[in-house]
Amino acid sequence: MLDFDEEIKKFSPSLEVSQAEEDILQSDLKDISDIVLQMTEDLRGVTR
Numbered sequence: 001m002l003d004f005d006e007e008i009k010k011f012s013p014s015l016e017v018s019q020a021e022e023d024i025l026q027s028d029l030k031d032i033s034d035i036v037l038q039m040t041e042d043l044r045g046v047t048r
Helices: 004-010 015-026 032-044
Strands: none
Touching: none
16 A cells, blocks of 8 residues: 655656746746737727
């Protein structure tokens, strides 16, 4: 049987996951709400 507490102590995330997480958090990606907001502002002639 697995000792989950012991396995958790040995766990360390892979470098690819850590790097991906860092890149995602640092990037300024637009989501659909940003795109819709920008489209409505463009239609109304509003600038930020």
